[in-house]
Amino acid sequence: MNIEEIMSKDLVTIGMDDSLKTVKAIFDNASIHHLLVVESDKLFGVISDRDLLKALSPNIGTLAETNRDTITLNKRVHQLMTSKLVTLTPDAEISDVIEIFNNHDVSCIPVVDDKDKPVGIISWRDILKAIKLE
Numbered sequence: 001m002n003i004e005e006i007m008s009k010d011l012v013t014i015g016m017d018d019s020l021k022t023v024k025a026i027f028d029n030a031s032i033h034h035l036l037v038v039e040s041d042k043l044f045g046v047i048s049d050r051d052l053l054k055a056l057s058p059n060i061g062t063l064a065e066t067n068r069d070t071i072t073l074n075k076r077v078h079q080l081m082t083s084k085l086v087t088l089t090p091d092a093e094i095s096d097v098i099e100i101f102n103n104h105d106v107s108c109i110p111v112v113d114d115k116d117k118p119v120g121i122i123s124w125r126d127i128l129k130a131i132k133l134e
Helices: 020-029 049-055 067-074 094-103 124-133
Strands: 034-039 042-048 108-112 118-123
Touching (some): 042 049, 094 108
16 A cells, blocks of 8 residues: 555645744644645645644743743744655555654654655554554
8 A cells, every 4th residue: 555545635834934933823723743844835844743842931821921931932943843854755655654664763754746845744643544444
């Protein structure tokens, strides 16, 4: 089975110069864990909800919040994103995905076409759902 059959195709993308405030708003309002960082339809990076949690002060949104805490929301996506990506094409096999997850410290794999345009994303959840269906 190739990954095109099981990858998530409903992509949420963000630009490299968008603020972490925008990233936080997306993660707060959508049940996703990764954003693809795209410029001119080309994939440049990935930012996860865990990346955001590590970058922001835990005081944001609380009575203890200070100006210093909110300043972190002004950082830009390119300052936090993972740019050394491991990607696959839609015709890759599930075994390729499992090999990448076993050999790289990644929580998702962007799926791109031959021009590095993102066409999907695959995570362990997608693999587990596919195995369950077999």
